[in-house]
Amino acid sequence: MLRRTTRRTDASYQGTPSGVPSVLRYRSAFRRRLAIEIAARLLRSVEMISVLQNPRTKPRALRPGDKVGIVAPASNVKRELLEAGCDGLRRAGYEPFYFDSILDRDLYFAGSAERRARELEDMFVRDDIRAIVCARGGYGSNYLPLTLDAGKIVAHPKILVGYSDITTLLCCIADSANLVTFHGPMAAKDFTVRDGVDLDSWHNALDGAEHWLIAEGSGAKPMVAGKAEGILYGGCLSMLVSSIGTRHEIQAAGSILFIEDIAAKPFQIDRMMMQLKQAGKLKDVRGLIFGEMIDCRQSPDQDYTLEEVILRIVEDLRIPVAFGLRSGHVSRSNITLPIGVRAKLTVDDAVELQILEASTSR
Numbered sequence: 001m002l003r004r005t006t007r008r009t010d011a012s013y014q015g016t017p018s019g020v021p022s023v024l025r026y027r028s029a030f031r032r033r034l035a036i037e038i039a040a041r042l043l044r045s046v047e048m049i050s051v052l053q054n055p056r057t058k059p060r061a062l063r064p065g066d067k068v069g070i071v072a073p074a075s076n077v078k079r080e081l082l083e084a085g086c087d088g089l090r091r092a093g094y095e096p097f098y099f100d101s102i103l104d105r106d107l108y109f110a111g112s113a114e115r116r117a118r119e120l121e122d123m124f125v126r127d128d129i130r131a132i133v134c135a136r137g138g139y140g141s142n143y144l145p146l147t148l149d150a151g152k153i154v155a156h157p158k159i160l161v162g163y164s165d166i167t168t169l170l171c172c173i174a175d176s177a178n179l180v181t182f183h184g185p186m187a188a189k190d191f192t193v194r195d196g197v198d199l200d201s202w203h204n205a206l207d208g209a210e211h212w213l214i215a216e217g218s219g220a221k222p223m224v225a226g227k228a229e230g231i232l233y234g235g236c237l238s239m240l241v242s243s244i245g246t247r248h249e250i251q252a253a254g255s256i257l258f259i260e261d262i263a264a265k266p267f268q269i270d271r272m273m274m275q276l277k278q279a280g281k282l283k284d285v286r287g288l289i290f291g292e293m294i295d296c297r298q299s300p301d302q303d304y305t306l307e308e309v310i311l312r313i314v315e316d317l318r319i320p321v322a323f324g325l326r327s328g329h330v331s332r333s334n335i336t337l338p339i340g341v342r343a344k345l346t347v348d349d350a351v352e353l354q355i356l357e358a359s360t361s362r
Contacts, residue, residue, distance in 0.1 A: 061208040061360040064093040066130035069123035072110035074165040075138020081188040088191030113143035135188040137164025163328040167235030172248040184336030198333040205336040219326040220351035226320030228287035232343040234258035253284035260291025262329035287345035320347040
């Protein structure tokens with residue numbers, strides 16, 4: 001660990017005084033070079049920044065007619081679904097764009113990890129792209145933090161939207177680049193159907209609304225009453241858990257933590273929640289919101305609910321808890337959640353999630 005030293009700041013100071021032994025002058029120069037090298041390595045290796053750090057960098061707002069880049073950071077994409085998603089983005093008022101290599105296939109991936117990482121970097125760097133929407137999830141985003149150039153993302157902050165396996169990138173980039181990201185609809189999924197996207201939250205999140213509300217119609221219902229403020233964070237439970245022990249381990253302290261998944265049996269949800277709890281990831285969480293949790297059941301005739309399973313794990317946290325918010329794997333109208341902004345969760349007879357600041361800059 002580097003020790004902190006005092007440095008002269010007056011204009012007449014030109015370096016180490018001549019009376020100081022030369023070995024100390026060499027040591028001082030070495031420390032400066034070492035500090036610079038450590039800073040460079042931290043940027044290159046995408047080290048984590050606490051979720052509590054504010055203010056985060058906010059990407060520029062999305063406007064009608066803007067060009068939206070589509071990327072495939074995980075599983076391979078079917079052309080017909082990609083084209084249907086492009087049609088959906090055009091109906092929403094945007095100009096979709098993708099590289100032909102998006103249709104590459106390597107086993108179950110959308111091409112090699114290097115291709116997927118370069119595709120994402122190129123979309124961040126291009127001046128004509130205003131937002132980046134992932135085509136789909138599946139599996140494979142966990143390869144990208146090993147090869148992404150964090151400097152390109154930090155220097156060209158842009159809207160990045162996705163869910164499911166993309167949770168890895170949303171949280172990693174939110175933490176490492178200190179950039180607001182977005183848990184929301186994907187091109188080859190939600191934009192392929194007419195009722196796939198909740199347009200109110202999409203526009204509020206991406207157009208730069210300064211204070212907005214997710215409440216009636218979100219699907220959320222109360223589990224544990226209370227009020228809390230924190231940084232909105234989270235995503236797919238499987239991805240959150242799989243980050244533990246990696247260099248892009250989630251930073252959930254001080255958060256309103258959103259958790260969702262699909263087709264995981266209640267005992268699997270139990271196991272993953274217990275892992276988060278025992279790893280200390282729920283210790284400083286201020287509020288919890290669960291998603292729809294579609295098809296997360298053991299059998300159609302099970303004699304317990306998933307809410308009961310969850311409550312047994314989180315009740316002693318003494319924080320507000322809600323269940324059913326429609327974001328990520330959903331039945332319809334995918335709600336866009338900005339990751340990394342201040343939010344207030346109120347759980348009473350109903351559930352309200354207030355977004356307390358703009359997610360993008362105008």
